[in-house]
Amino acid sequence: MGRVLLVGRLAARSVRRRAVESALLLLAIMAATTTLTLGLALHGVTDSPYQRTKEATAGPDVVASAGPDFVPTSDGTVVDDEGFRQPAEAAVVPADIAALEELAEESGVIAHSGPYPAIVADLEVDAVTTEVWAQGHDPDGAAVDRPELTAGRWLEAGGVVVEAAFADVLDVGVGDRLALNGDRFEVVGVAVTAAALPYTDVCFGWVCTIFTAEEVINPSSPPVPSTARRVDFESFPIPPDDAGLVWLTEEDLRGLASEQDLLSYVVNLELAEPAAAPAFVSGHAASGITTEPVLLSWQDLRDAYRELVEVRGEVLVTFSWLLAVLGLASVAVLVGGRLADQTRRVGLLKAVGGTPRLVAVVLLAEYVVLALVAAVGGLAVGWLTARLFTDPGAGLLGSAGAPSLTLATAGVVTAVALGVAMVASLVPALRAASTSTVEALADKARPPRRTPWLIALAARLPAPLLLGLRTAARRPRRMVLSTLSIVVTVSGIVTLLAARNEIAREWEGPSQLDPDAAQVDRLLLVIAVMLIALAALNAVFVTWTTALDARHSTALARALGATPRAVSTALSAAQVLPALAGAVLAIPGGLALWSALSDEAANPPLWQLLAVPPATVLVVAVLTLIPARLGGRRPTAEILQAELAR
Amino acid sequence: MSDTADTPVLRTRGLRKQYGKGEVLVRAVAGVDLDVASGETVAVMGPSGCGKSTLLHVLGGLDRPSEGEVWLDGRRIDRLGEKALARMRREAVGFVFQGFHLMDELTAVENVELSALLAGNSPRAARRRATELLERVGLADRAGFLPAALSGGQRQRVAIARALCNEPRVVLADEPTGNLDSAATLDVLRLFESLHEAGHTLVIVTHDDRIAATADRLISMRDGAFVDETRLAGGTSGKLGALAGLEG
Numbered sequence: 001m002g003r004v005l006l007v008g009r010l011a012a013r014s015v016r017r018r019a020v021e022s023a024l025l026l027l028a029i030m031a032a033t034t035t036l037t038l039g040l041a042l043h044g045v046t047d048s049p050y051q052r053t054k055e056a057t058a059g060p061d062v063v064a065s066a067g068p069d070f071v072p073t074s075d076g077t078v079v080d081d082e083g084f085r086q087p088a089e090a091a092v093v094p095a096d097i098a099a100l101e102e103l104a105e106e107s108g109v110i111a112h113s114g115p116y117p118a119i120v121a122d123l124e125v126d127a128v129t130t131e132v133w134a135q136g137h138d139p140d141g142a143a144v145d146r147p148e149l150t151a152g153r154w155l156e157a158g159g160v161v162v163e164a165a166f167a168d169v170l171d172v173g174v175g176d177r178l179a180l181n182g183d184r185f186e187v188v189g190v191a192v193t194a195a196a197l198p199y200t201d202v203c204f205g206w207v208c209t210i211f212t213a214e215e216v217i218n219p220s221s222p223p224v225p226s227t228a229r230r231v232d233f234e235s236f237p238i239p240p241d242d243a244g245l246v247w248l249t250e251e252d253l254r255g256l257a258s259e260q261d262l263l264s265y266v267v268n269l270e271l272a273e274p275a276a277a278p279a280f281v282s283g284h285a286a287s288g289i290t291t292e293p294v295l296l297s298w299q300d301l302r303d304a305y306r307e308l309v310e311v312r313g314e315v316l317v318t319f320s321w322l323l324a325v326l327g328l329a330s331v332a333v334l335v336g337g338r339l340a341d342q343t344r345r346v347g348l349l350k351a352v353g354g355t356p357r358l359v360a361v362v363l364l365a366e367y368v369v370l371a372l373v374a375a376v377g378g379l380a381v382g383w384l385t386a387r388l389f390t391d392p393g394a395g396l397l398g399s400a401g402a403p404s405l406t407l408a409t410a411g412v413v414t415a416v417a418l419g420v421a422m423v424a425s426l427v428p429a430l431r432a433a434s435t436s437t438v439e440a441l442a443d444k445a446r447p448p449r450r451t452p453w454l455i456a457l458a459a460r461l462p463a464p465l466l467l468g469l470r471t472a473a474r475r476p477r478r479m480v481l482s483t484l485s486i487v488v489t490v491s492g493i494v495t496l497l498a499a500r501n502e503i504a505r506e507w508e509g510p511s512q513l514d515p516d517a518a519q520v521d522r523l524l525l526v527i528a529v530m531l532i533a534l535a536a537l538n539a540v541f542v543t544w545t546t547a548l549d550a551r552h553s554t555a556l557a558r559a560l561g562a563t564p565r566a567v568s569t570a571l572s573a574a575q576v577l578p579a580l581a582g583a584v585l586a587i588p589g590g591l592a593l594w595s596a597l598s599d600e601a602a603n604p605p606l607w608q609l610l611a612v613p614p615a616t617v618l619v620v621a622v623l624t625l626i627p628a629r630l631g632g633r634r635p636t637a638e639i640l641q642a643e644l645a646r
Numbered sequence: 647m648s649d650t651a652d653t654p655v656l657r658t659r660g661l662r663k664q665y666g667k668g669e670v671l672v673r674a675v676a677g678v679d680l681d682v683a684s685g686e687t688v689a690v691m692g693p694s695g696c697g698k699s700t701l702l703h704v705l706g707g708l709d710r711p712s713e714g715e716v717w718l719d720g721r722r723i724d725r726l727g728e729k730a731l732a733r734m735r736r737e738a739v740g741f742v743f744q745g746f747h748l749m750d751e752l753t754a755v756e757n758v759e760l761s762a763l764l765a766g767n768s769p770r771a772a773r774r775r776a777t778e779l780l781e782r783v784g785l786a787d788r789a790g791f792l793p794a795a796l797s798g799g800q801r802q803r804v805a806i807a808r809a810l811c812n813e814p815r816v817v818l819a820d821e822p823t824g825n826l827d828s829a830a831t832l833d834v835l836r837l838f839e840s841l842h843e844a845g846h847t848l849v850i851v852t853h854d855d856r857i858a859a860t861a862d863r864l865i866s867m868r869d870g871a872f873v874d875e876t877r878l879a880g881g882t883s884g885k886l887g888a889l890a891g892l893e894g
């Protein structure tokens with residue numbers, strides 16, 4: 001009991017005594033825990049908006065669709081614009097409407113609507129041209145799938161209703177005019193539906209290649225036979241997942257097709273047992289005949305919405321590991337710096353009878369406390385800010401609401417926080433606990449090491465650089481850590497640059513039609529800010545601990561006539577040099593990380609890469625100037641006096 | 647407690663401690679045989695670098711000898727493990743250092759109760775004992791002060807109170823007045839006097855003749871070995887009178 005009190009008291013006092021350092025440490029670990037919480041919390045958050053929308057729109061339990069196919073009629077082949085070898089001539093096999101109609105008659109199906117014709121059409125509005133999935137629908141409202149209007153009115157001849165998420169991105173509203181395959185229509189309404197895949201499932205850069213190994217987006221999509229003539233999207237029997245959705249009357253829709261045989265058809269089914277929809281779907285597995293119906297359960301559609309948000313979560317989780325490494329570097333620098341202060345404490349504790357284990361516990365306790373606080377803080381902030389990333393778009397009714405915070409999430413986040421604190425402080429703590437008591441009491445802190453080649457190099461440099469390099473060389477471990485921190489940060493930033501660049505390339509449609517771009521931008525921005533903030537903290541830590549460490553020698557230097565400015569420039573230079581090395585190393589590092597994450601080797605533009613090292617150096621120089629000046633300005637007499645009193 | 651027990655509290659035989667090897671070999675302690683009886687106050691004097699601190703560290707289990715034997719209270723301690731040594735330090739030895747070595751972030755009373763808490767006493771018992779000791783060293787009204795707010799003499803008195811906290815068998819003091827002015831030195835001196843009178847066993851390393859004069863026995867050290875030993879007559883009474891001149 002007494003020992004617990006003692007450990008708690010020493011930890012609490014130590015935290016309070018070094019409040020600023022402790023706060024910085026807390027922030028460092030919290031950056032990682034917040035990001036991790038965010039990533040983990042974005043799970044299943046869109047389920048309730050989907051349910052709500054399904055109820056409000058009499059959403060189908062199963063959507064079945066069938067499209068036309070093409071069979072070669074000669075042996076000759078041609079190469080299409082995408083480089084695929086295609087038959088030179090092909091005959092159209094129309095969609096199997098009879099099979100769709102049979103589905104509606106099956107037992108367990110209690111209501112249906114359709115078959116409705118559908119086709120991929122070219123849409124033109126203002127200056128934008130893109131492809132859309134145009135689908136016929138009942139002007140009088142159907143038994144299943146009655147899209148809920150968010151504006152305007154339902155279908156009439158010559159009018160289209162635009163799906164809400166798509167309308168949002170197109171920025172069209174009631175009364176606007178648009179052209180479909182050249183025919184002009186007026187937008188009469190905007191509506192949401194639960195019967196379609198979310199608009200739009202673009203990949204988050206590399207994420208779809210590494211995280212969506214199985215195609216959750218379209219689980220029952222049949223493979224497109226390689227012999228099929230590729231008539232753009234028209235050969236797909238279901239809406240392509242990156243095209244928007246518009247509804248027209250059946251007659252208007254049929255008018256869009258050059259040949260009626262090129263139309264796809266859609267049936268919406270309501271089952272007696274909605275929960276049995278996946279079983280119904282797998283009972284009608286595609287036989288490989290491409291004109292047969294392809295089925296999607298409402299669970300598939302819900303999961304596609306879920307995926308939309310969860311992919312963001314996965315990006316966050318990936319980057320939270322980078323942030324954890326950075327946090328580790330910060331904590332390691334800080335613990336190493338504190339150790340110099342701790343030596344006397346350790347000797348004292350041992351002299352009055354503390355065992356090595358108790359000493360280690362005392363040293364670790366404050367980091368454990370900070371890690372726990374950081375875990376709780378990260379969970380809270382992550383949970384609160386998760387809403388920023390849960391927006392499923394305008395395609396569903398209502399907002400996503402509070403993300404879930406499970407025990408497992410809390411456990412993982414806490415474990416990571418503790419892990420970071422432990423890994424960084426365990427070795428120094430154990431080493432401190434096992435140092436000789438007498439030496440610790442005499443405070444023979446780790447004697448600065450001499451690195452001859454660096455010192456030789458420094459001799460050729462101007463005075464502040466020389467002082468700075470010498471200061472840095474005295475603590476090689478810290479120099480390595482601060483270089484590492486820069487490498488991690490700048491690698492992260494290079495990766496982010498590459499990711500943005502690739503997203504821009506991957507989205508083939510007009511860039512203003514990418515509804516996720518804003519979300520992705522926000523996401524990448526948050527991560528970049530976190531990375532930079534952490535690295536900034538690191539730079540400030542390192543400079544401050546170096547300033548403390550070197551206070552005696554700098555005080556002496558000043559007593560011998562060096563100006564405060566020369567001293568602080570030297571302290572700053574001691575950080576800038578490793579930063580430059582780190583930034584240069586980070587460019588290949590970031591590109592390597594990127595190529596590990598992405599199939600595409602789409603490097604960011606050269607000028608961006610070239611700008612990285614000077615920008616890093618500039619930022620580090622500015623950041624370190626403040627602690628360096630504070631360190632360089634402390635009154636000389638006070639420092640020398642303090643050293644004497646020990 | 648003032649009766650002299652059969653077994654000495656501290657006993658060393660052929661004690662050696664050396665640092666380094668070859669050309670830089672330093673024989674800090676070079677063959678010391680020492681017996682300190684219970685209740686005895688021993689002063690050790692000698693020029694700087696003769697090995698006084700080293701001896702004290704080895705006696706108190708802060709450091710291990712290179713050779714020779716050390717007994718504390720009849721128990722051989724020179725071969726104990728780290729953990730057993732730590733326990734021994736908190737139960738049987740009290741240290742007082744020239745540099746005070748208080749924890750800056752703990753108040754006076756918290757510093758005093760440190761070793762009581764380490765020994766596993768309940769917080770309440772530890773606090774009661776610490777308060778008692780602070781009263782004894784005349785600092786009851788400074789219990790809640792941080793070391794930074796105390797004078798050097800007051801700090802050293804807190805350190806002495808801490809050394810006494812677990813009723814150690816022996817108090818080892820390394821130049822306890824080395825950082826103090828004469829008024830503060832006198833306070834500390836009085837305190838050691840009262841410890842002596844109360845029957846505590848003390849080994850004090852000092853450069854100060856006045857402290858040495860309060861001892862039962864004065865040992866002179868040179869180059870790691872004892873060169874002279876004087877038994878001072880008449881216990882402790884009247885010493886303070888002789889020291890009164892300091893106050894003027």
Ligand SMILES: Nc1ncnc2c1ncn2[C@@H]1O[C@H](COP(=O)(O)OP(=O)(O)OP(=O)(O)O)[C@@H](O)[C@H]1O
Binds near residue numbers: 665666672674695697
């Ligand atoms: N860790 C060490 N490594 C090497 N030599 C040491 C070490 N500690 C002490 N010495 C040497 O051992 C000898 C005795 O040192 P010690 O500190 O015991 O002297 P002292 O009598 O206490 O001196 P002072 O009166 O100045 O405190 C000295 O020559 C010292 O240089």
Ligand SMILES: [Mg+2]
Binds near residue numbers: 698820
């Ligand atoms: Mg000494």
